[in-house]
Amino acid sequence: MFGLPITSPPKNASLVYDQPLYSPPKNVATFSNLYTVQRSFALRKGYRHLLDKKTIVRSCVRMRKQTVDKNSQLYKYRHSLAHVMAQAVISYFKDAKLGDVRLGIGPPIDTGFYYDFVLPRALEAEELKEIEQRMKKIIKEKQVFERFVLPPQEAVKFLEERGENYKLELVQEFIEQGEEISFYTNGPFTDMCEGPHVEKTNDIPFKAFKLDSIAGAYWRGDEKNIMMTRIYGLAFETPEELALFERRRKLALERDHRKLGRELELFTISEEVGKGLPLWLPKGTAIRDSLEALARETEFKYGYDRVATPHITQSKLYHMSGHLPYYKESMYPPMVLDDEEYYLKPMNCPHHHMICKSLIRSYRDLPLRLAEYGQVYRFERSGELAGLLRVRGMYMNDAHLYCDESHVREELKKVMEMHKYYYDLFGLSNYWVRLSVHDQNKDKFVDNFDEWDKSVNMLREVLTELAIDFEEIPGEAAFYGPKIDFQVSNVVGREETASTNQLDFTSGPRFQLEYAGADGQTRYPYIIHRAPLGTHERFISFLIEHYGGAFPTWMAPIQARVIPVAPEFFEYADKIRMRLREEGIRAESDLSSDSFSKKIRNGTIQKIPNLLIVGGNERDKEEVTQRRYGQKEQETQGLEAFVAWIKDEIRLRRNSRPVNPLEA
RNA sequence: GCCAACAUAGCUCAGUCGGUAGAGCAGUUGAUUCGUAAUCAACAGGUCGGCGGUUCGAUUCCGCCUGUUGGCUCCA
Numbered sequence: 001m002f003g004l005p006i007t008s009p010p011k012n013a014s015l016v017y018d019q020p021l022y023s024p025p026k027n028v029a030t031f032s033n034l035y036t037v038q039r040s041f042a043l044r045k046g047y048r049h050l051l052d053k054k055t056i057v058r059s060c061v062r063m064r065k066q067t068v069d070k071n072s073q074l075y076k077y078r079h080s081l082a083h084v085m086a087q088a089v090i091s092y093f094k095d096a097k098l099g100d101v102r103l104g105i106g107p108p109i110d111t112g113f114y115y116d117f118v119l120p121r122a123l124e125a126e127e128l129k130e131i132e133q134r135m136k137k138i139i140k141e142k143q144v145f146e147r148f149v150l151p152p153q154e155a156v157k158f159l160e161e162r163g164e165n166y167k168l169e170l171v172q173e174f175i176e177q178g179e180e181i182s183f184y185t186n187g188p189f190t191d192m193c194e195g196p197h198v199e200k201t202n203d204i205p206f207k208a209f210k211l212d213s214i215a216g217a218y219w220r221g222d223e224k225n226i227m228m229t230r231i232y233g234l235a236f237e238t239p240e241e242l243a244l245f246e247r248r249r250k251l252a253l254e255r256d257h258r259k260l261g262r263e264l265e266l267f268t269i270s271e272e273v274g275k276g277l278p279l280w281l282p283k284g285t286a287i288r289d290s291l292e293a294l295a296r297e298t299e300f301k302y303g304y305d306r307v308a309t310p311h312i313t314q315s316k317l318y319h320m321s322g323h324l325p326y327y328k329e330s331m332y333p334p335m336v337l338d339d340e341e342y343y344l345k346p347m348n349c350p351h352h353h354m355i356c357k358s359l360i361r362s363y364r365d366l367p368l369r370l371a372e373y374g375q376v377y378r379f380e381r382s383g384e385l386a387g388l389l390r391v392r393g394m395y396m397n398d399a400h401l402y403c404d405e406s407h408v409r410e411e412l413k414k415v416m417e418m419h420k421y422y423y424d425l426f427g428l429s430n431y432w433v434r435l436s437v438h439d440q441n442k443d444k445f446v447d448n449f450d451e452w453d454k455s456v457n458m459l460r461e462v463l464t465e466l467a468i469d470f471e472e473i474p475g476e477a478a479f480y481g482p483k484i485d486f487q488v489s490n491v492v493g494r495e496e497t498a499s500t501n502q503l504d505f506t507s508g509p510r511f512q513l514e515y516a517g518a519d520g521q522t523r524y525p526y527i528i529h530r531a532p533l534g535t536h537e538r539f540i541s542f543l544i545e546h547y548g549g550a551f552p553t554w555m556a557p558i559q560a561r562v563i564p565v566a567p568e569f570f571e572y573a574d575k576i577r578m579r580l581r582e583e584g585i586r587a588e589s590d591l592s593s594d595s596f597s598k599k600i601r602n603g604t605i606q607k608i609p610n611l612l613i614v615g616g617n618e619r620d621k622e623e624v625t626q627r628r629y630g631q632k633e634q635e636t637q638g639l640e641a642f643v644a645w646i647k648d649e650i651r652l653r654r655n656s657r658p659v660n661p662l663e664a
Numbered sequence: 665g666c667c668a669a670c671a672u673a674g675c676u677c678a679g680u681c682g683g684u685a686g687a688g689c690a691g692u693u694g695a696u697u698c699g700u701a702a703u704c705a706a707c708a709g710g711u712c713g714g715c716g717g718u719u720c721g722a723u724u725c726c727g728c729c730u731g732u733u734g735g736c737u738c739c740a
Binding site for chain 1: 731734
C-alpha cells in the first residue's frame, strides 16, 4: 500500500483473527457515524456545497451509511424493509390506540436498515417481535410500491396534512435546492423518498431479515434536536447470510477486549477510582512495557529525543496553546491554588513546545524531535466511555517534530514509514487512512485559512507521493491543523482512530518558537504531532481483539510457562524458569498440585504462547518440550537451543501466532 | 450529556407470582503424583449495586442515585 523501501515485515503473520466483521471497501468510511459518512459521501459525489452540518443531513433518499450499490437488489430489499417497518410501527401504535407516530429518516445501512421515529411512548425490546410479525404480514400482502412526484407546494401540503413535521423540514430544504420531490406508496403507507424500491413487498426475502435493536438517535444527528427512537434491522439476501452474520457477530464478541481483559487479568476499572480511569494489572502492564520498549527503540532509530513533563499545568500555558478556548469542555476543571489555576494536561504538545522553546536558536537546531509516552486526562462525557476504547485517563505515544518548512515533507514521509513498520509488525491490514481537514467554521478551527490550505496540500502531496490511499474529510481536523488518521474498527464494528498525525502551523508563532533561518530572518517551525501507537488504552484494546488475547511471544504477559509432568520434576521445571528469567524472559513454572493435563489446560486458556513440558525424558538430557499456543505438534530441544530461539523470537518481535484449533 | 436496557458469590448464570437465595467454574483444606485441554472430596464464599418509598415483611413492586451495555452526539 505504501510502496516504501522499508524494513521487511515479518512474513508468517497469521491473519486468522484479522477477519473483519464487515469489510470496508477501499476509500469508504463504512464504520463512521452517519454524519461523517454523509459528509464523505457528499464529497465523493461532488456535493461540496452540502458540507455544512445543517444542510448535509438529508432524508432517507440522500447520503447514507451504505456501501452496497444503490441499484442492487440488496439495496432495494433493505430500503423497502425500512418502509415496511415504518408501516408496521404505525399500525402497531394505532391499533393500541397509543397515538400518532412521526417519521424521521429510514435509510438502508451496511447490515440492513433502520428507521427513526417519534413514538407516543418508549418501545420495549419484546415488542419488536410483534412488529416483525406485522412486517411479515405486510410482505405477504404483496403491496405494490408506486412512485409519484409532487410539485413543491403540493408536497408541502401533503406532509402538512399528515402532520409529518420532520419530513416537512426536509422538504423545505429540497425545495430550496430545487430538487424533485418524489414519494413512494405501498399499501396504506406513503413516504417521501427517492427510492429505488422493490416492485412489491413480497419480492423481499421473507426469512432474511430480523429486527435487531432499539436505540436513541438525535434528529438529523444534532444533539440540540429531539431524541428519536431508532429501530435497527438486519437484512440480507438469504437466510443463510443472516445466520452467518449473526454467528460471526457472536464469535466476534468472544474477542471483546473487555471480556478478554477480565479473563486474562489485563486491566480492571473500579467504580471507586472512577469510570474511564482503568487500572492496569501486572499482565496488562507487561503488554504496555513491551509496546513502550518498541516505541523507544524505534524512535531512537529515527532520531527522536526523549523528554518528560508533569501531569498538571497552570492555565496560562493553555491560554497560550489555545486549548482553553477550543478544548475547554474536554478538560477536567481547574484546581485553584494560591490564585493560580492548574489543569490536568489533556495533551502533551504545549509542554513539548516549551521544551522546544528552550532549545532552538537557529535552523541548524532543526528538525528537533521530542518524544514522550505521556499521561493525559480528558473529560469525556460519561455516555461516550467504553472499556479501554474511550477513557478519561490515557497514556499517549506522543512526539512532536519541529521543522523548517523545507523539512516538512521529508519528516512526514518518515512518520508514515514508521506507521508502516508498526502496522506490519502487528500484522494489521484492516485499517484505512483519513485526511482530516478543516472547514470554514471559525469557532472550531484557527482563523488562518491560507495556512490551512497550504498545510492540507503538503499532507495531500505526501500521501499521494507515497501512494497511500486516503479519504479526505472536512471538519475533522484538530483546531490547530489538519490530520492524517489511521482508522480501525473494533470487534463490534465501531470505528476509532488508532493513530493520528497532525501538521500544526499554529503553535510555532503562538508559542514564539523563533529561530534564525539561513537568511538570518526570524522563522517559526512547522510542528508534526504524531502518535502512531495512539494511546496504550485504545491501541492495546484493539490489539487484544486483533489477537483474540493470544499475543505473540514478544508482547505476551507470560512468555513461557514450564509444566512438569509430575512433582518429581518440579525442581527441574523451576530451574528452567530461573534460567529463562535470567535472560529477561517473562517465565513461570506451574508447581501447583493440579493434575498435569489440568496444567496444560490452564496454560492454554490463559493463551500463553509457549508451554514447556518437562519430565524424565527432558531432565535427563537437559531438554524441554515446547508446546506452542494453538499448535498440536511439539518440539523437543535442548534448553539452550530453546533459550536462543525464544530470545530471537522476542528480539525480532515475530508475529508468529498459530491458531488454536479449538477456536478455529 | 441524551434515549433505552441491565445490575444476584471473584467469573458465568439460575431463582424468589413479596416471606432475606442456589449451580458450575475459580478459591481454601485434605487425599491423589498423574506425559499433553478439567482427579476426588470437604469447606468457605452474597447487607441479591446504593439510598429512599409502599408493605406486617422488599433481593423481588415504585422512585432517585451509581455503574455497565447498545445506540446518538463527541473523540486518541
